Amino acid sequence: xxxxxxxxxxxxxxxxxxxxxxxxxxxxxxxxxxxxxxxxxxxxxxxxxxxxxxxxxxxxxxxxxxxxxxxxxxxxxxxxxxxxxxxxxxxxxxxxxxxxxxxxxxxxxxxxxxxxxxxxxxxxxxxxxxxxxxxxxxxxxxxxxxxxxxxxxxxxxxxxxxxxxxxxxxxxxxxxxxxxxxxxxxxxxxxxxxxxx
Amino acid sequence: xxxxxxxxxxxxxxxxxxxxxxxxxxxxxxxxxxxxxxxxxxxxxxxxxxxxxxxxxxxxxxxxxxxxxxxxxxxxxxxxxxxxxxxxxxxxxxxxxxxxxxxxxxxxxxxxxxxxxxxxxxxxxxxxxxxxxxxxxxxxxxxxxxxxxxxxxxxxxxxxxxxxxxxxxxxxxxxxxxxxxxxxxxxxxxxxxxxxx
Numbered sequence: 001x002x003x004x005x006x007x008x009x010x011x012x013x014x015x016x017x018x019x020x021x022x023x024x025x026x027x028x029x030x031x032x033x034x035x036x037x038x039x040x041x042x043x044x045x046x047x048x049x050x051x052x053x054x055x056x057x058x059x060x061x062x063x064x065x066x067x068x069x070x071x072x073x074x075x076x077x078x079x080x081x082x083x084x085x086x087x088x089x090x091x092x093x094x095x096x097x098x099x100x101x102x103x104x105x106x107x108x109x110x111x112x113x114x115x116x117x118x119x120x121x122x123x124x125x126x127x128x129x130x131x132x133x134x135x136x137x138x139x140x141x142x143x144x145x146x147x148x149x150x151x152x153x154x155x156x157x158x159x160x161x162x163x164x165x166x167x168x169x170x171x172x173x174x175x176x177x178x179x180x181x182x183x184x185x186x187x188x189x190x191x192x193x194x195x196x197x
Numbered sequence: 198x199x200x201x202x203x204x205x206x207x208x209x210x211x212x213x214x215x216x217x218x219x220x221x222x223x224x225x226x227x228x229x230x231x232x233x234x235x236x237x238x239x240x241x242x243x244x245x246x247x248x249x250x251x252x253x254x255x256x257x258x259x260x261x262x263x264x265x266x267x268x269x270x271x272x273x274x275x276x277x278x279x280x281x282x283x284x285x286x287x288x289x290x291x292x293x294x295x296x297x298x299x300x301x302x303x304x305x306x307x308x309x310x311x312x313x314x315x316x317x318x319x320x321x322x323x324x325x326x327x328x329x330x331x332x333x334x335x336x337x338x339x340x341x342x343x344x345x346x347x348x349x350x351x352x353x354x355x356x357x358x359x360x361x362x363x364x365x366x367x368x369x370x371x372x373x374x375x376x377x378x379x380x381x382x383x384x385x386x387x388x389x390x391x392x393x394x
Contacts, residue, residue, distance in 0.1 A: 006247050
C-alpha cells in the first residue's frame, strides 16, 4: 500500500521547494492533513495571492504590488544606487539602516556555469538609469564570491568610463568574530584592505 | 522596508510546517514567487484537495478517500492486527512486506507530558475490534521509546485478560550495523532478547 493519490500530489509539490527531500515533504504533507481547515485554506490563498500580486518594480526590479516598489515610490533619489543580486538583499541592507539611496535588483549574477550572461540579468535598465537619473555613485553589493566579484567587475567596466564613482562593499573581518577562526582568504582581504586609524 | 504583505502572509504560513523557521520559510516563499504559475496553482489545489478528500477509515483509523481504507477494503482479516502510532507507520510496515494482516492506527500515544491519556487516542475501537473480529494476535508496533513502551504495556493490559496473544516488535541490533557503534541500551536489549540458533 502506498500513500493516497492526493497525498502523493501534495508531497510532490513540497519536494520542489529548495532543500526539501521526500521525507521532509512527507512530514509537511502529514502536518497539512492534521491541520485546521481554515489554516490550509489561507495557505492555499496565500500561495495564489503571492503569484498574482507580486510584480517587479518598473524602475529598480524589486518586488512590488503596484508599478513602483515602496522605495522607488517614497524615497528621494540622492544620486546613489546600490546594486544587489536578489530582492531579499534589499531587505537585509534596509535593516542595516546604513543606506538611504535607491536600489537596483539584478535578479541573478553573471554565471558561465549556469549559462547566465549579462543579458540574462536586469542590467540594461541599470545602464539607462545611470545615464538618465544624474547618478553620482553606484555601490555594487553582490556577494563576495567568484560570480559576485565577476559581475561587479563587469558592471564597473561598463559604468566607469562615464566618470561615475563605482564602489564595492568592504571585505574584511566580520564584527564580533575571533581572528583565530577567520579563514585565510578573508584575513588576507582584511590585511590588504586595512584602514588608517 | 519590509517584505510585501502578501509575501509576509505566505512566509507566515510556511513557518507553521514542522521544523521550518523564518529564514527557511522566506526561502520557500521566494521560490514560490519565482515559480511557474501553473505549478503554484496545482500546489494550492493539492493543499485544498488533501484537506477535503482525506478521511479516516471507519475500521482502522488509517487515511482513506472513501469510508474504508485500501487495506481494510481489500485484505482478508487473518486474525492478526498490527497497532501503530501514525498512518505513515502503516506505509513503512507495508514496504517491509513482512506483515499480511490488518492495521489499527492510534493517531498518537499515551503521553502525560502532552496531556494525552488513553481516551485521546484511537483505542476504544481497537478493543471493540478485538472483541468482535475473532482476533488471535495483536502486534503492538509503537516506537521503542518511553511513551511507545508505556502505550504498548497499557494496551497489553487491556487485551491480555481475554486470552489473546499480544506481541511487540523485537528490539535489538539493526541489520547491517556495527556492534562497536551500537548504543548501550540497544545492545543491552539485544543481549537480553538473544535467540537460539
